[in-house]
Amino acid sequence: MTSGRTTVTIYLVVFSGLVLVALILFAPQPLWLGALLLVAFGAVCLGIAKVMRRHTEPSVTYADPPPVLSVERREHRIAEVALPSVWDDYDFVFSAMVRWSPTGVGTDESFVNAEALAVEAILTRARRITEHRPPGRVSLVQHELSGALSRMEPDDTGCLRVMAESVTLTLSEDDHNRLAKLASTRKENAVWEHEMRYQQSRRAYLSEHVLKDPGSAVVWWLAKNDDHIEKTVKDIGLLAQLSSAANNTHVPEPFLHLVPESVNGERATTSEAYAVNGETVLPTSTSRMPADHFDAFLVSLDLLEGDPERALLSRQVSDVLRKHDRQDVADELNRRFDIPGTSLFDDFDPPSAPPDDEPDR
Secondary structure, eight states, X not given: OHHHHHHHHHHHHHHXXXXXXXXXXXXXXXHHHHHHHHHHHHHHHHHXXXXXXXXXXXXXXXXXXXXXXXXXXXXXXXXXXXXXXXXXXXXXXXEEEEEEEEOSSSSOGGGSXXXXXXXXXXXXXXXXXXXXXXXXXXXXXXXXXHHHTSSXXXXXXXXXXXXXXXXXEEOOXXXXXXXXXXXXXXXXXXXXXXXXXXXXXXXXXXXXXXXXXXXXXXXXXXXXXXXXXXXXXXXXXXXXXXXXXXXXXXXXXXXXXTOTTEETTEEOOOOOOEEETTEEEOOXXXXXXXXXXXXXXXXXXXXXXXXXXXXXXXXXXXXXXXXXXXXXXXXXXXXXXXOOSSOTTTTOOOOOOOXXXXXXX
């Protein structure tokens, strides 16, 4: 709007000047003198109007835009730097893009190696985290580092602000394989210890409760066959023999007559058949040995050849006999049921458990 008014004023001044020149050159003196006065009066009025307009119109000032401050930022890639973990000899492999920007204070950057200072600051910050973390949680530690190093923070000199991007954290292939083996061994060892405690509990239960005496053995067998009382009564002789063998004692007198192979404490020949679980079982020889009685007992429990419970019970009874100085009977059971000569738990030192942490996969 102001530009248009200025243009009109210029045209009026030029036109008035031309008219005045024409009057001076071609008109009589009184006429051009009046025109000259008229033009001067118009110019004065125009000047007064412009001055008054400037005072009435609000003045608009335009502030200069603030200067754009250029922030100098630099970057450097570091790759495969070993950082310690909480386990000795298991290092993390660290890589990242280091970025830094001068703060403008402190040491003059022209007299220092800014790149080295920035890398040192990032590695120091990363090490403070990794040296307290287990190597088996490498992927979790990587995310933790990514968050901790993503903020611009001043270094120790105060002349740089440093951060890291594209953080990666890994383990060497050999360390990863070792951790996988340790985790597998730890799991297998936990299963082995559980089975060992189970077998020890079974052995203690049989020797201290079930086979403590013939009466306990009969009660135990009756509880397992509560619907077959007659069968339990028929098996009392076998139970008395088994209990006596387990405790390295003779069959008590009240049960002696129930043992068909024993007459007045001596072995007797017999060809009579006896029933086991409703089936007829014939003696394998005319002179029955303790292993024969024990085999009949196992069959009466439905523990046939190939049954894991049969081998377990045979091992436990053999160990009990050996503890009671009945090595001959224990050896007989070992030969008959193919049991190793030593106990499963004798002179055995279980391996120490590996660390609890497992590697990430």
